[in-house]
Amino acid sequence: xxxxxxxxxxxxxxxxxxxxxxxxxxxxxxxxxxxxxxxxxxxxxxxxxxxxxxxxxxxxxxxxxxxxxxxxxxxxxxxxxxxxxxxxxxxxxxxxxxxxxxxxxxxxxxxxxxxxxxxxxxxxxxxxxxxxxxxxxxxxxxxxxxxxxxxxxxxxxxxxxxxxxxxxxxxxxxxxxxxxxxxxxxxxxxxxxxxxxxxxxxxxxxxxxxxxxxxxxxxxxxxxxxxxxxxxxxxxxxxxxxxxxxxxxxx
Numbered sequence: 369x370x371x372x373x374x375x376x377x378x379x380x381x382x383x384x385x386x387x388x389x390x391x392x393x394x395x396x397x398x399x400x401x402x403x404x405x406x407x408x409x410x411x412x413x414x415x416x417x418x419x420x421x422x423x424x425x426x427x428x429x430x431x432x433x434x435x436x437x438x439x440x441x442x443x444x445x446x447x448x449x450x451x452x453x454x455x456x457x458x459x460x461x462x463x464x465x466x467x468x469x470x471x472x473x474x475x476x477x478x479x480x481x482x483x484x485x486x487x488x489x490x491x492x493x494x495x496x497x498x499x500x501x502x503x504x505x506x507x508x509x510x511x512x513x514x515x516x517x518x519x520x521x522x523x524x525x526x527x528x529x530x531x532x533x534x535x536x537x538x539x540x541x542x543x544x545x546x547x548x549x550x551x552x553x554x555x556x557x558x559x560x561x562x563x564x565x566x567x568x569x570x571x572x573x574x575x576x577x578x579x580x581x582x583x584x585x586x587x588x589x590x591x592x593x594x595x596x597x598x599x600x601x602x603x604x605x606x607x608x609x610x611x612x613x614x615x616x617x618x619x
Contacts, residue, residue: 373472390480393430394487424506427484428513428581431477432541435514438476439521440534442469443614463611466522470607473518481507481514509580509592512599516573517541519603523610526617543568544575544602573602 443466446452452465460468485507521537528536543550547569554565577595579587587595 425581431480434480435477436534439473439518440530443525444530462615466610470522477514506580509578513575516599516602519606523606526610526613544572547572573598
């Protein structure tokens with residue numbers, strides 16, 4: 369399985385869209401880190417963490433885009449190239465195929481976060497600004513959040529086209545970051561729409577409790593644990609959906 373994961377990552381990194389997005393986001397982060405740190409240090413000591421907050425917001429944004437581009441084509445590429453039949457005839461079951469694609473997406477998620485974080489860190493050190501000690505923790509929380517996005521898109525790409533999986537996955541991820549929007553809509557909607565919205569809210573991971581975009585605010589440890597549990601459940605749920613859909617798929 370490890371060899372297939374490595375091969376999948378290499379094939380995905382050859383896609384021009386992923387390469388262009390990575391380069392553009394790294395350059396944007398470089399400019400943001402340079403200007404943000406300089407602005408914060410120049411204006412006031414109490415604003416010295418502003419650039420850290422801004423950097424995490426934009427790292428989260430670009431990492432979500434990169435995760436989407438990386439995950440959306442992993443399964444469709446094998447189906448369109450008709451290589452999937454050859455892969456699953458070897459000692460690799462259908463469920464393992466879906467898990468391998470998810471693990472490959474995870475490798476690229478970690479690499480994307482690392483690149484964007486290193487660009488920001490190098491610029492911070494250049495301006496002699498001490499990095500916020502909360503950043504590594506927030507990056508770890510971001511990885512967990514993006515793992516739910518990767519699992520969602522991989523599963524949906526088994527059921528529908530790659531662009532549809534990307535759009536639906538990003539929509540699901542956005543709702544998971546602000547689950548209160550769904551509950552408010554459910555409270556103001558009549559049945560059966562309110563029941564549907566309540567069901568969606570039940571399935572959403574509560575990524576708001578991971579708080580990976582705002583290092584300036586601290587979330588209680590018990591809420592962070594709840595967020596991690598809900599993310600793990602969401603990953604398991606979408607992998608199960610993907611596996612069941614792939615087992616029924618005609619190749």
